[in-house]
Amino acid sequence: TFSRKAHSWLSDKLTDCLFNMSQNVPSALGSNQVKVQVKACALSPLDLKLHEDLKLQRDLVPVGREIVGIVLQVGPKVTFFQPDDEVVGKCYSDFCVRSPVQKPEKLRWVEVAGAIRDGLRAYTALHTLARMVSGHTLLVLDGASPFGVLSIQLAHYHGVKVLASALSSEDQKFxxxxRPSVGVRESLVARVIGVWDTKVDLVDSCLEETGGLGVDIVIDSGVRLHEEEPEARCLLPYKHDIITLLGVGGHWVTTEQNLQLDPPDSRSLFLKAASLSFLNEEVWGASSARQGRYLHIMKDIVEKLSTGTLRPQLEDPVPLYDATVSMEMVQKKQVRKRLVIQL
Incomplete structure (x- = not known):
């Protein structure tokens, strides 16, 4: 929840960032830098608390960070790109795009920009943290979210059995x-668990589907830390339920920053030899030692987009003059699909 002052800052910051994209780009390029004309950028929620914890100045927090564009100019030591190349990247400051990669020509600007963040999160959760392999069983909580859909598609591609929870009857039907866009037209989700229905029990459904063994990987979209929480969080799973449905040697990947485990919960994880990981895709920008793996992930995302393996859930493109209102909706979590500004 953000105050009126915070929303005013957010609006001003978005306007400044978009203006900077087209007007205030530094004229002199460094030896290893590339100047890119942005064609589309995705709007993703800002974690202002994270930037405060890292002691970053608010003036350096970029908005509309997942970008796609055309190379205008390259530095003298740049060998991988030439002017007029189409590239994909993610900004970590107002002007810095970390290690862009080539965009296949047939992909639309909006489609690529809308898949960067959720694709990066899906790869981080499933490959880097959970060590997903064929034959695993995965539970994706809130599977109809943009992140959930790409996680389902990526897991199914690798031969993983996918279970997913739905927060509404519309999400369940979706x-x-x-279905996959290529290959056998079987359902991507082996079982949809409609947690919106009070008669449906998440734990019982997962244990029934796995013969009582539990799932190998769980990716949540938030967790209830207490039995009684605000109505907006009532459909989130209770932390004890996730531990109960997790199998021996399982991996729980959480997006809940303030997760607190009681000693009995820790004991249950210990008895199952299970692991708990925190999903923070911003970690790729924290160390240059991970640049090679980050580049591999980005290249694989655009490759799977070009083959139709990954298909992001997008709203209609947003024109620049509607960007501020759209960003506020994203920050307040009032949209279910990914929003992209088309420039």
Whole structure:
């Protein structure tokens, strides 16, 4: 929840960032730098608390960070790109795009920009943290979210059995009809668990589907830390339920920054030899030692987009004059699909 002052800052910051994209780009390039004309950028929620913890100045927090564009100019030591190349990247400051990669020509600007963040999160959760392999069983909580859909598509591609929870009857219908764009037209989700229905029990459904063994990987979209929480969080799973449905040697990947485990919960994880990881895709910008793996992930994302393996859930493109209102909606979590500004 943000105050009126915070929303005013957010609006001003978005306007400044978009203006900087087209007007205030530094004229002199460094030896290893590339100047890019932005064609589309995705709007993703800002974690202002994270930037405060890292003691970053608010003036350096970029908005609309997942970008796609055309190379205008390259530095003298740049060998991988030439002017007029189409590239994909993610900004970590007002002007810095970390290690862009080539965009296949047939992909639309909006489609690529809308898949960068959720694709990066899906790869981080499933490959880097959970060590996903063929034959695993995965539970994706809130599977109809943009992040959930790409996680389902990526897991199914690698031969993982996918279970997903639905927060509404509309989400359930959408997930049940989710099919791959290529290959056998089987459902991507082996079972959709409609947690919106009070008669449906998440734990019982997962244990029934796995013969009582539990799932190998769980990716949550938030967790209830207490039995009684605000109505907006009532459909989130209770932390004890996730531990209960997790199998021996399982991996729980959480997006809950303030997760607190009681000693009995820790004991249950210990008895199952299970692991708990925190999903923070911003970690790729924290160390140059991970640049090679980050580049591999980005290249694989655009490759799977070009083959239709990954298909992001997008709203209609947003024109520049509607960007501020759209960003406020994203920050307040009032949209279900990914929003992209088309420049």
């Amino acid at each position: 997930l049940e009809q989710l």
